[in-house]
Amino acid sequence: MKPLNVIIIGAGLGGLACGIRLAVEGCKVKIFEKNHFAGGSLGSIRLKGFTFNTGAEYISAPFLFDQLYEYAGKRRIDSFKFRDCDPIFQAVFPDFKRFALYSNPAETVKLNPMLSGADLQGFNSFTEESAAIFDDIFFDYCGRPVDENTFRFRTNLWLRRMNPQKTCEEYANEKFQTPELQQLFGFWPLIGGGNPKSATHLFRAFSQMFQRWGTAVPDGGMDNMVQAIVRLFQESGGEIFYGTEVSEIQIFNHTVSGVRLKDGRIQQGDLVISDADAAATYRYLIDSDRTRYDSVNQAKTKISGIxxxxxxxxxxxxxxxxxxxxxxxxxxxxxxxxxxxxxxxxxxxxxxxxxxxxxxxxxxxxxxxxxxxxxxxxxxxxxxxxxxxxxxxxxxxxxxxxxxxxxxxxxxxxxxxxxxxxxxxxxxxxxxxxxAGSILSFQPELQKNGEIRMANRCRDIRHLYLAGNGAHPGATIPGVLLGAANTVQVIKEDFDKE
Ligand SMILES: Cc1cc2nc3c(=O)[nH]c(=O)nc-3n(C[C@H](O)[C@H](O)[C@H](O)COP(=O)(O)OP(=O)(O)OC[C@H]3O[C@@H](n4cnc5c(N)ncnc54)[C@H](O)[C@@H]3O)c2cc1C
Incomplete structure (x- = not known):
């Protein structure tokens, strides 16, 4: 790959993961982070001997971190360790009825007396049907970039097969009879900030991801993991500038030329990746008064997340x-x-x-x-x-x-x-x-064209790319790590062609 000058806005997980991959490819990568610390939603506070993770706590599909380290020719285990968590979680209902979800469905069946008769059949069918669509959703849909030409065509065919119009709540109501289990097995979109009553049933892929790879927490707190990832980025040759807010993405002739920092300095780059919230990127960092961009309008019409x-x-x-x-x-x-x-x-x-x-x-x-x-x-x-x-x-x-x-x-x-x-x-x-203080960027709603979030490559501003919560496939740690790999893939495709 050409040794490009890459500017990344934000040292959240999405920005760091893109930065590591591009630095390893020989690019000169600078991350501008407005805070005096990295991690964004990933962090910990320590008060009088107590440790609390400020944002995320649980990591599903932890192997995605191993892949990131392998990309840099290192081993994640030499840097930080994970501890497995099982049960994944427990649902508690108002009358203190409880239902614990384990990574092994047989454990879930054995340890939950609530699951019997028609509900047990429903659970088995839920698990089987979710397993059947999981590889398609995780690897083929989430694990590939959104692309104007090929993605839409491919996903339209694929999505039609999946009947994505059915909501998660409707799907769960068909499978379970007990109201509490209908609530629980319909609630998956909420993990990504979506409404179980309107978001597609394909969000039940979350349940399968938990079952397939379990969940884990990093030993020593989330901040310990973030510091390890920052080290990996720096050892790969990248630079982070803390306390440095980007106030504008500079665009000439529909092509990105760099960024303006809040202190007025201009930084030039061959491309810009924004790991800042996608809604904020399109609303506040692009001057769309002078030129109208479709992408800005599209971002403004999306529902702001919770x-x-x-x-x-x-x-x-x-x-x-x-x-x-x-x-x-x-x-x-x-x-x-x-x-x-x-x-x-x-x-x-x-x-x-x-x-x-x-x-x-x-x-x-x-x-x-x-x-x-x-x-x-x-x-x-x-x-x-x-x-x-x-x-x-x-x-x-x-x-x-x-x-x-x-x-x-x-x-x-x-x-x-x-x-x-x-x-x-x-x-x-x-x-x-x-x-607006949203934690997971846009509210995820499946659009007719197959998009749930914004594309990894901006559709009408050349050399502008998105990473993180608001970019395809979307929020949560696995979503952001898959998204970073997608974003780097389209960057390589674009610059190899040029
Ligand atoms: C309370 C909470 C609990 C969660 N729990 C889980 C969980 O258990 N498991 C899970 O998988 N996910 C969880 N998540 C979601 C997960 O944390 C996020 O999806 C992920 O960390 C988002 O990473 P990101 O890189 O997209 O964005 P962010 O973490 O938001 O990082 C964006 C970075 O960009 C910086 N920035 C923004 N604007 C600018 C600018 N103009 N100039 C310079 N820098 C800028 C910010 O300061 C920030 O550091 C949780 C999130 C929250 C908030």
């Missing part, structure tokens, strides 16, 4: 649980339909939301001092386009989340709380630089 209220707590004792909790728990609310309606349609703050509860000290005991407990709660909430009084309501919402959480414990949490920190959508927006 945000989150993230609450980390450390207690002075081990909390006694009302019903046994797993390391990762999805706590379904009494009225799940109402919650989805409030989150995605009315876009209001729900009083009875679904909670994702991570028991950090059950995941890794070192995450809390001996005899203490570390927990994180993630509440999916509408983004700042619809709710923006967070500077007034954050503390009362924190109180409300604490009340909801208390239902799951016999020990009084408030009197035993010794550390806490919460991130509301405003803090998240400032940290990630995402449009």
């Amino acid at each position: 945000s989150a209220f993230v609450y980390h707590l450390g207690t002075r004792c081990i909390l006694q649980e009302r019903a046994p909790l797993a390391p990762l728990n999805i706590l379904f609310p009494e009225d799940y339909d109402r919650f989805l309606n409030e989150l995605f349609d009315q876009k209001t703050l729900s009083d009875h939301p679904l909670l994702i509860l991570r028991m950090a000290s059950k995941i890794i005991p070192d995450n809390a001092p001996f005899g203490c407990e570390a927990l994180s709660v993630i509440v999916p909430v509408p983004n700042l386009e619809s709710i923006n009084p967070w500077d007034h309501i954050s503390y009362s919402y924190r109180n409300h989340v604490l009340d909801l959480l208390q239902n799951y414990f016999l020990t009084d949490i408030r009197t035993n709380l010794i550390v806490e920190e919460y991130l509301d959508p405003i803090i998240i927006k400032n940290r990630l630089g995402s449009h």
Whole structure:
């Protein structure tokens, strides 16, 4: 490959993974990161002996990190290690009925008394049918770049076979009879920020990914893993400039020429990859007043994705649980339909939301001092386009989340709380630089042309490429790693031709 001058906006996982691959190919790669640290959504905070991962905690398809290291001629295991997690997660319903999903379906069947009769048949058929489509979705759809000419044609044929119009909720309702299992087996799109009531049933591929490769956490915290990846990038020859925000992507004659930094300096490059949120990239970093770009219009018409209220707590004792909790728990609310309606349609703050509860000290005991407990709660909430009084309501919402959480414990949490920190959508927006504080970029909705996110190669601005949450195939760690490989593949194709 030609030794190109590559500029990458953002040192999130997507930017770093693209940077490593291109540096290994002999390119001169500079990453400009607005924060004074790398990782974006991947990071950890350490407070008085407690460790909390600020964003992502669980890694599925961990072999994708091995592939990244192999690309650089190294072994991931020499740099950081993973710990397997099983069960993958446990769903807890309002009456404390529980359902744990294991990587081995036989374990799931054996250990969940809820699964019997027609539901057991439904589970077997769900598992079999999801396995049958998984390779197509993971390797053929997610693992290849979106391409104007070939991708659409190929996916249109392929998608028609899959009947993607059926929603995940509809699919689960056909397979299961128990309402709780219908909720659980329909909820997969929510992992990527999508609405189970409108997003395609193909999102159930998540369940299969968990079963195929399990899930893992990096030893020593997410920040430890990020530092290892930054080292890999630097050892491959790349440079990171921290505290350096990009304010504009410079375009002349429909072709990228470099970027303007917030301090006014211009940096020239043969190409620019944006790992910043795709919605923010198209809305704020491209001057579309002078020239109208289709891609900018397309990005503006996509639905902005959800945000989150993230609450980390450390207690002075081990909390006694009302019903046994797993390391990762999805706590379904009494009225799940109402919650989805409030989150995605009315876009209001729900009083009875679904909670994702991570028991950090059950995941890794070192995450809390001996005899203490570390927990994180993630509440999916509408983004700042619809709710923006967070500077007034954050503390009362924190109180409300604490009340909801208390239902799951016999020990009084408030009197035993010794550390806490919460991130509301405003803090998240400032940290990630995402449009409206969305955490996973656009709301994933399958378009007629087969796209769920934006293409890896910008369709009408030459030498502009996208990586990360908002680029095909989309959010979550495996999505972003697959996407980075896709983006580098199209860059190689483009510059080999020129
Ligand atoms: C609370 C939470 C929990 C999650 N849990 C999981 C999980 O358990 N498992 C999982 O697989 N995924 C999870 N995810 C999703 C996963 O973390 C993301 O999909 C992934 O980390 C996104 O990486 P990225 O590179 O696309 O973007 P980001 O991590 O958002 O990185 C973008 C980077 O770009 C920088 N930037 C933005 N604008 C500019 C600019 N103008 N100039 C310079 N720099 C800029 C930002 O500072 C940031 O560092 C979670 C996400 C959140 C928020």
